[in-house]
Amino acid sequence: MPGFVEKPEPVEVPGLEHVHTGKVRDLYRDGDGNLVMVASDRVSAYDWVLPTGIPDKGRILTRLSLWWFEQLADLAPAHVLSTDVPPGAPADWAGRVMVCRALRMIPVECVARGYLTGSGLAEYRRDRTVCGLALPEGLTDGSELPAAIFTPATKAEVGDHDENVSHEEVARRVGAETAALLRQTTLALYTRARDIARDRGLILADTKFEFGWEEDGTGDGGSGAPRLVLADEVLTPDSSRFWRLDEWQPGRPQKPYDKQYIRDWLASPASGWDRHGNQPPPPLPGEVVAHTRARYTEAYRLLTGLPWD
Ligand SMILES: Nc1ncnc2c1ncn2[C@@H]1O[C@H](COP(=O)(O)OP(=O)(O)OP(=O)(O)O)[C@@H](O)[C@H]1O
Ligand SMILES: [Mg+2]
Numbered sequence: 001m002p003g004f005v006e007k008p009e010p011v012e013v014p015g016l017e018h019v020h021t022g023k024v025r026d027l028y029r030d031g032d033g034n035l036v037m038v039a040s041d042r043v044s045a046y047d048w049v050l051p052t053g054i055p056d057k058g059r060i061l062t063r064l065s066l067w068w069f070e071q072l073a074d075l076a077p078a079h080v081l082s083t084d085v086p087p088g089a090p091a092d093w094a095g096r097v098m099v100c101r102a103l104r105m106i107p108v109e110c111v112a113r114g115y116l117t118g119s120g121l122a123e124y125r126r127d128r129t130v131c132g133l134a135l136p137e138g139l140t141d142g143s144e145l146p147a148a149i150f151t152p153a154t155k156a157e158v159g160d161h162d163e164n165v166s167h168e169e170v171a172r173r174v175g176a177e178t179a180a181l182l183r184q185t186t187l188a189l190y191t192r193a194r195d196i197a198r199d200r201g202l203i204l205a206d207t208k209f210e211f212g213w214e215e216d217g218t219g220d221g222g223s224g225a226p227r228l229v230l231a232d233e234v235l236t237p238d239s240s241r242f243w244r245l246d247e248w249q250p251g252r253p254q255k256p257y258d259k260q261y262i263r264d265w266l267a268s269p270a271s272g273w274d275r276h277g278n279q280p281p282p283p284l285p286g287e288v289v290a291h292t293r294a295r296y297t298e299a300y301r302l303l304t305g306l307p308w309d
Pocket of ligand 1: 020021022023024025026027035079100101102103104105210212231232233
């Protein structure tokens with residue numbers, strides 16, 4: 001089964017407990033019970049975490065995520081407490097670590113889509129629906145939807161694909177009130193981000209948010225009821241599909257903004273790799289790494305309007 005070509009050993013840091021190695025990020029818990037998320041330069045394609053990293057990817061996507069949290073702060077509070085490197089941790093965590101409030105996570109991948117592609121397109125072609133929501137005839141790969149839709153999914157383990165679920169199924173799992181809140185918040189966040197991105201020449205085709213409850217929160221007018229908090233990373237190319245507006249052409253698959261060079265090279269004879277076989281993918285050549293790094297810095301620059309170093 002696809003996964004890591006080489007699973008990295010977690011760095012040992014006194015005072016931090018390693019809790020998880022994700023495809024891209026490493027998670028620790030600190031002495032105060034907070035979650036320490038460290039973004040690496042790892043990159044995945046075709047369900048594999050590749051043996052070659054993209055220099056600065058962890059720092060670029062962390063900075064981008066933090067920038068988005070600020071753009072969205074009035075719609076949902078963020079889980080980030082600090083970006084300080086914890087005492088005793090490697091200095092190279094600087095810029096790619098976020099110390100976050102540990103939340104009671106809601107086990108729903110809150111996906112919003114404004115355009116049709118991927119698993120949504122597959123379901124549409126079969127049933128004219130996405131996550132059970134009826135859509136008009138005549139849509140094709142990359143079409144803009146008449147309105148953004150909430151298409152929740154349940155989490156899968158590394159290598160598996162998340163499974164789309166209906167709104168009713170979400171309500172059954174988390175309660176009707178929470179399901180409605182997730183839907184409303186997800187669509188508000190997506191709409192804001194989509195408009196910001198479009199102004200800057202990028203299409204935000206879809207994205208995934210995760211939310212959790214802050215138990216001793218100030219929700220409900222300061223009553224101490226749990227407060228819904230935006231967690232994880234937000235609106236990075238790892239959690240979202242961005243397309244260039246000037247390259248967007250419905251009716252064919254759109255180019256993935258960040259991983260286009262990687263996928264093209266892996267699928268080409270030059271890589272010598274068969275993605276349908278059972279061998280892990282080979283290391284990436286320097287030129288593919290450089291092009292991909294340039295894509296991440298370009299996305300950062302276009303979206304934020306700030307230079308990358
Ligand atoms: N504030 C938070 N409190 C508690 N858990 C959180 C918080 N923010 C994010 N998480 C959880 O931390 C984990 C981050 O893991 P990560 O995304 O790196 O790997 P993964 O989800 O296992 O796999 P993938 O690499 O496919 O995303 C997720 O389970 C996410 O739900
Ligand atoms: Mg994840």
